[in-house]
Amino acid sequence: MNTQLQNDLENLDIILEDVKLQSLDFLQQLAGRPTSVKHNLPPEQTLNEVGLGSTATLKLFNEKFEKLMVASAGPRYWGFVTGGSTPASIAADWLTTIYDQNTQGIKGYGDLSAIIEIETIGLLLDLFNLPKDFFGGFVTGATMSNFTCLAVARQWIGKENGKDFAKNGISENIKIFSALPHSSAIKSLSMLGIGSNNCTIVKVTEGNGESIDLKDLQLKIDELKGQPFILITSAGTVNTVDFDDMQEISNLKEKYHFWWHIDGAFGAFASCSPKHKHLLNGWENADSITVDCHKWLNVPYENGVFFVKEKHRLLQAETFQNSNAPYLGNPFDNFSYLNFLPENSRRLKALPVWFSLKAYGKKGYGDIVENSI
Structure with a gap:
């Protein structure tokens, strides 16, 4: 099996725990998080030869894209007729x-x-x-x-x-x-x-x-x-x-x-x-x-x-x-x-x-x- 995939399977509990904590942090910030953002990020066109693994990829996402995630589920978003998500549905x-x-x-x-x-x-x-x-x-x-x-x-x-x-x-x-x-x-x-x-x-x-x-x-x-x-x-x-x-x-x-x-x-x-x-x-x-x-x-x-x-x-x-x-x-x-x-x-x-x-x-x-x- 691919080494990175094997490592992810062995550490799935840690990966999901990291995502859970990040998710809770995002939801707790909805009331104050921006509802619109600007960016000038050029899209990456080449795929790395060797995978990073999930933990390193999450870190890369946070550095590169997380700031683009707006509070569309929050109370101050008026862009479209957009609902939030109840705890049960999450x-x-x-x-x-x-x-x-x-x-x-x-x-x-x-x-x-x-x-x-x-x-x-x-x-x-x-x-x-x-x-x-x-x-x-x-x-x-x-x-x-x-x-x-x-x-x-x-x-x-x-x-x-x-x-x-x-x-x-x-x-x-x-x-x-x-x-x-x-x-x-x-x-x-x-x-x-x-x-x-x-x-x-x-x-x-x-x-x-x-x-x-x-x-x-x-x-x-x-x-x-x-x-x-x-x-x-x-x-x-x-x-x-x-x-x-x-x-x-x-x-x-x-x-x-x-x-x-x-x-x-x-x-x-x-x-x-x-x-x-x-x-x-x-x-x-x-x-x-x-x-x-x-x-x-x-x-x-x-x-x-x-x-x-x-x-x-x-x-x-x-x-x-x-x-x-x-x-x-x-x-x-x-x-x-x-x-x-x-x-x-x-x-x-x-x-x-x-x-x-x-x-x-x-x-x-x-x-x-x-x-x-």
Whole structure:
């Protein structure tokens, strides 16, 4: 065995103890650590022939890069909508690395960690007061959650028109309506081949609001004369935290034929607040929902989740199934997450969420949301 690797294995307890102490020191300094830094470090282009070992490499990191680590998890960081990490989620994220599971199935074709993911999805549905007829899974964040949900929506549009877009490609324009979609949703439309310019913008309400104008939306829907479309709505816009009127849009679902997607990256957590949960009345009737766990759930990056109605599970499998790998079996008889979302190899992202939900419960997250507002 390589000498440096052998030494690291023999001294793993010392290495992890050093990292633990450094981690605690960083967390204790969050309140006073800079939230932005400048640097003029030229990137190193050559790799040393003989390895340094972990202890010497940690020392090199501290000398060269540690000063670049900003307090993005602290109370003074306003760069983006960025959460911190609860103590429970930090511990669980460390365990996630230690266990190093490839989270896919539930029947022993590899590890069984998907059982934890499925249970965690159930806990999140309970936290958000959503019905159990949603199927969910973990992805890297809201961008990939939007991508996953809109990919299934794309397949739904195709099937409504008698076509299989997942197999044969998009052969016609897909109608998309939204007022102020997040840039990640537009990015997803581009990656999905729908086109970033193919989103029809609906007016926002008069005044300073950013919520969708329902009258203008209905006019645009009527112009389609019954053609199916995708509606992307916001549960909390980035600039003003405006919520589209979920109850009225839910009522429109009874009248018109469309796929309703909600981007609730951080706004979904309004459901934890008795004062603000009314903003989400009706969202349970959406076809798909995006949530970021590394925002208001306060777990480490990168962590997002999608919810898609169970009735669309076949469409989701048609979209993501590894169809040229017969050894994986039928996606419904031998459930594996790799047949229902973009990634095949997957980190156990559910574990930090499970730990944090169990550690702090509904009241804990209600307090976090209320205190933030």
